[in-house]
Each structure stands twice: as C-alpha cells, then as structure tokens.
Amino acid sequence: MGEFRTLYIDMNGFFASCEQHENPALRGKPVAITAVDTNSGACVACSYEAKAFGIKTGTPVWEAKKLCPQIVLLPSRHRLYVRYNLRIGAILDQMAELERIRSVDEFQIRLSGGATEQAGAYELVRAMKARVAQEIGPAIRFSAGVGPNHLLAKIAGKLEKPDGCQWLSPRNMPDRLAHLNLDDLPGISKGIKAKLFAARVWDIHALYSLDPRHARAIWRSVEGERFVRALQGEDIPLVSTERHGYGNGKVLSPENRAIPQAYLVGRWLVEKSTARMRRDGRVASRFTLTVNQIPNGTWSRTIKCEASQDTAYFLDLHRQLWIQFWRRVRARSAISISVHLGNVGWHGDGLDLVTDQHYA
DSSP, rough: OOOOOEEEEESSSSSHHHHHHHHHGGSSOOOEESSSTTTTTBEEEOHHHHHHTTTTTOOBBHHHHHOTTTTTEEEHHHHHHHHHHHHHHHHHHHHHHEEEEEEEEEEEEEOOGGSHHHHHHHHHHHHHHHHHHHTOOOTTTEEEEEESSSSHHHHTTTTTTTTOOEEEOTTTTTTTGTOOOGGTTTOOHHHHHHHHHHHHHHHHHHTTSSSSHHHHHHTTTTHHHHHHHHHOOOOOOOOOOOOEEEEEEEEEOGGGBBBBOOOOOOOHHHHHHHHHHHHHTTEEEEEEEEEEEEETTEEEEEEEEEOOOOHHHHHHHHHHHHHHHHHHHHOOOEEEEEEEESSOOOOOTTTOOBOOOGGG
C-alpha cells in the first residue's frame, strides 16, 4: 500500500463550463453566472476567460461589465449543474471508489491498489479526465489533488488550476505550501487566523510544526487537533456535523445607510447565503431579516416558508420583510443588517422544493 489515500476532484469554473458545453458558441468567451438578472446582483461563478479580466465569485455585475464589456451574463440554472454533477459522479464511481460528493463541483475518491502510489494516482487522473471529455465534453474540465487524507488532497487540488494535478504528503510538506497565507487553507477562517496570530503562529511552517494538542488549545476545540494532524499527513476521517443555518451580516458604511441602499446590501447578503447553501446541497425553510436602525433600535422578523435553495425565492421573502419593516418603523437609515436561512435540510430528502424557472 502506497502513501496516498485520497483523490480530490475540483471542477474548473463548473457552472460556466456547463453553460459553455450546452452552447458551443460560448466556448472561449468570458462567461459569468448570476444569481438574479439584475445589475444589483453579483457573479456566483465565472469562466476562466472571465477570470483573466479579474472577475471572480462575488464580483458585482456592474463591476464585471466594467472590467469586461463583452462578458456574457447568464442566470444560474442549478438543476442543470446538478444533472452534470450526477453524470460526472457516475463516471468517477465506475473508475474508483467515490467516497463523497463534497459539493456540486467537488468529489472525494478513496484510492486503493496501484493508485495509492504517485504514478498510479496520476494515471487514474489522466484516465478520468479522458473519460469525462469523451462521454460529456471537452468543455468540462477539472483539477485534481492527491494526498494521504482529504485535507491535503483538497489543498493539492487548488494548487494548479485549471486542468492540473498536484500531490501533497509529508515528503514535500510544508515547503510546498510555504507561499500560501494561513487563511488560504480550507478551514482557516478570519477568526481562526486571529487566534493563530495571537499564539505567534504566523505562517504555514509554524502551523505545520504545532503540537496537535497545542492546536486544540488555540482552536479551543478538538477540530484544531484534527486539522493539524491532517496537515501533518495523518489519515484523519471526516466527521459529520449538523449545520443549522446559513447567514451573513454587515455593518453598513455611511453611503449605504439610507434605507434604499441598505435594502440592496440585504439582497447581496441573500445571494451570498443561498449560494453557500446550494454548494453544500442544502435547503432552508425559514428566513430571518434583522435591521439595526437609527434611532429605533433593532427590528427582526422571521418567515416560515417552503424548503428551497432558490435565490429568487428568498429575495422575494427578503422584499416582503423590508416592506413590513418600512410600514412599521419608517426609519430613515440603518446601521447594520443581517439575513439568516434556517431550519436547513438536505436537498432531495423528500422535501417539496421551491425552484425558479432559471433552474429548470
């Protein structure tokens, strides 16, 4: 048995690639996918041709048009992307053990036999890329990462994009990641980064050298110990966790405190939250809007709704609550706002999902 246990597949510009495959006239052109068809929205995905202009996930539509006047903007069709996800997953599962579908554009594969050696793993990746190109189309590409566990394989999959393949193990760690910042690693949030800095852990080398028990103390959770052990190459199994909601909040800058501008910021927060929820394959059946306003304090309301992951549906609920807020409070400005999608469940768990025509 070789040193590698996990192969991580990360689809390249997946939503845009699906659209380019569906419409060959879009191939080679800058394409961005938007949550809603409006200039106040943001790009939820983009092709590598668009990324060359500096456009990325989260770029406002108006800014994308400014950066690339010829960009093609398309509404998100999530059901289409899920169908491609299932087709790709079926191909991968025929060639190796598909351990987990991590999101709509990421797959985790358990390696065995000759594929646990570097040469065998790379040969498997080449064969997988060839089959996806042949059975689906050349517009659908992916990068791959090989490692002794899911964390190192996932990080390796981000090192060479698009269409690359890299490996990580104790043989080339931590030097191979020395050019990265701490928060470039999956699982290192701003909060965890601040805790690491407070503990004088400034870079990848220092993080890699941590005693796992010290990491547990820094994180104030066993997850810190698990993270560092995985970074050091141990085969740490994933632990299922139950997430209760998705949300975003923002303290408003002075130019966005007037109610019309605050409302648009709220729409942006809804788009971010629903995009994260869809990536995780989840749905929500409760929506909450909270507004801290001047001078009337905090206003918050919750709507129970049908299970959905559709941006347009939650944007409509967001609008309904803003109307309630305005009629009741008549505030002139807001200090901060937050949105929360609650009572989450898994997509396809027998729920009657609310979907938009964009996803049909």
